[in-house]
Amino acid sequence: MALSHIKIVDIFERTDLVGSEVNVKGWVRTRRGNKHVQFVALNDGSSIKSLQIVIDLERFDEEQLKPITTGASLNVKGTLVASQGKGQTVEVQATEIEVYGTADPESYPLQKKGHTLEFLREKAHLRMRTNTFGAVFRIRHNLAFAVHKFFNDKGFFYLNTPLITSSDAEGAGEMFQVTTLNVKIPPRTEKGSIDYSKDFFGKRTSLTVSGQLEGELGATSLGLIYTFGPTFRAEHSNTPRHLAEFWMIEPEMAFYEIEDNMDLAEEFIKYCVQYALDHCRDDIEFLNKMYDNSLIERLEGVLKDSFVRLTYTEGIAILEQAKKKFEFPVKWGVDLQSEHERYLVEQHFKRPVILTDYPKDIKAFYMKQNDDGKTVRAMDVLFPQIGEIIGGSQREEDYDKLMARIEELKIPMKDMWWYLETRKFGTVPHSGFGLGFERLVLFVTGMANIRDVIAFPRTVGNAEF
């Protein structure tokens, strides 16, 4: 490949090019100067750092420079020189400038002045051009790559579980229906019900809420698998923590017991945080400075020590003895709220916590039942700021115990024969967990609203872009 131009992130590394002619392309972030010389900060999205373009007014026509305003796109040739200015090591003394596209200052929404995150959410098609969102989405990329690299290096296989599903056994939440029927005049059976035999798949279908059950099919064949794909919840929750469409990571491991599962979850999340610190230092430092100056400390904090491991029952005892008044009262059997999780992590232990062995009645049917008859081998990883970041369990591999629980909970299993067969044929101890990818991105970027860590958020009432 012989691209004519050099990416701006690379130019800062190429000290060998100082003194040479270079070609750079990007968008104008700012322009300032005097009547002798003008300075343009050029950014091409590859880095939070912009490259300074120095324009000597003896070489260029004022008229020609007019369209060089914030947001305009340029093709610049010039000499790379060591910079005398503060804040950069090199700059380009322009010899040729071509304006690819202008950005009318009257109508271009991203002017120099700071915008609120709310305003930028309305401009999601342009917001990745800002420092903040450039940083967030570069970090998001690096975290995604870290996920794939972690699992690949450990010999896991990436499994693409289906998005369109005809089963609803997990019951993890409200589902979106997927159809090609004409909703205005749908085909009906003689009794007046919708005739789903005429729908595309010959039955009623929805968007998946989790790939786990199919993930277990993968694990009981290939041994170690992980999914990383979109999942959907049609919940009418208009909060900074809910999305209708989000990305989930769900590893599933044959021959892993709950302790192996905890070890993997801890190693995994530390790996991702460390990877971001190693590969996105400039972006994280920017966010630390601009939004949350305890961000880096918090990231380094979770890497330092082993996560605390204790049972739900022990956790409840600590919460019951806590001096803090909780909004939601605590007793054995209740589902923990974010305030409880954060109390354990931020106040009591001051490091991440893995809570295990939850009451079976607040957890899913497929979790392995403990001998006490009351608890299951669930594990939740609790993080500062976020609360629950990972939820997982060892799975019930005993066919009879699983069926008993399914019948007890009256879960409709008619479409689930395939899931049950994993327990009929060569069943094995196995475990897995799920991580909402956007929660990880929230934690690593320090952003407060989940809509700011996915490029084009889908929430109730909003499917713009």
Added chain:
Amino acid sequence: MALSHIKIVDIFERTDLVGSEVNVKGWVRTRRGNKHVQFVALNDGSSIKSLQIVIDLERFDEEQLKPITTGASLNVKGTLVASQGKGQTVEVQATEIEVYGTADPESYPLQKKGHTLEFLREKAHLRMRTNTFGAVFRIRHNLAFAVHKFFNDKGFFYLNTPLITSSDAEGAGEMFQVTTLNVKIPPRTEKGSIDYSKDFFGKRTSLTVSGQLEGELGATSLGLIYTFGPTFRAEHSNTPRHLAEFWMIEPEMAFYEIEDNMDLAEEFIKYCVQYALDHCRDDIEFLNKMYDNSLIERLEGVLKDSFVRLTYTEGIAILEQAKKKFEFPVKWGVDLQSEHERYLVEQHFKRPVILTDYPKDIKAFYMKQNDDGKTVRAMDVLFPQIGEIIGGSQREEDYDKLMARIEELKIPMKDMWWYLETRKFGTVPHSGFGLGFERLVLFVTGMANIRDVIAFPRTVGNAEF
């Protein structure tokens, strides 16, 4: 992490362990032997190679060995020794065997004898336990990782474009509707239409057919992006080449012209094929032996030379002069069929071909218009066996030309203001392409039916598992 057992793929590498006690876990592929010694082929999904477990009948009770049949799952402890048998370097002399789960020979569908691919499609929950599908899905994983690694190493950012969309501007095919309305008694407006203001997103929404348009938003912000996610087509095509849900890879690059785009596409696909050859040799050799003994030759073939590059017009001239009778007659202006593409690749040039500058009337509205007024800067990469494997173009960056084409084609752009704004504010030359991931997996595995390279295929009438 201190897992007690060792993966079977690793054991073949661990010559240092010969003579030591090891613990392995997996599923029985076959069991054979005599009244002195039994041999179990144990597979844990990590490799196509099974590990031979040697069971000395003086040490074990016949009764205890009874449940060790094909499909049963075992926890084996024993001594790793150099093997005297053919086909393996090491084997395990069992000292302890625990049967985790049985697989009743009467009902377990995967017995020793070969099954047709059609039969195994009905057993998608178990088929990954076979040699064939184990190989296919390990290769699929490695290709997916190669995609991420290729783009990450080049400084591209992974962008997750939305699955649920309210726009249908690409018009690439029939779409699935996504709704939370009660289809049986949907809310209606006074005029009797469906009242989509009551739907989850406040408007009518569908599943995306391509992430490209949002990808362009990413490229005109972050410079270099790629998507890799599910896309959907509600086409009633029941063929070995169509899926209703499939995975697409769509890189989009600011400042790339069509030549840069061709360079990238060629480098990318060669990288993926080479990666699979380097990392999945055993699996590819198995498929080469069992299904298609020209597979490896074909894979190495596409790596050897540069792809031929010629215009559509030149391609048509070659096809018009061809001695071969085509089912679909060829003349300038027609869309090429697979038979034409394969003739150019397999008969005429005997290597992959990149065809460019197609008639504008058979290509999408967003492709950059050539000065001839007739053609656009499209590029299709054509492959042996597959035909078109990549489709891409330089994009029209000129606002007026793009709008003229949109009006000419009467494309509904009311929801597309955000796309047009990329041409209003700092527009830049840019390019991109799309690769249907399953087509790449088909090519590398040599499988003939696209349902055999995705774990749980969705096709018309089928959303099982």
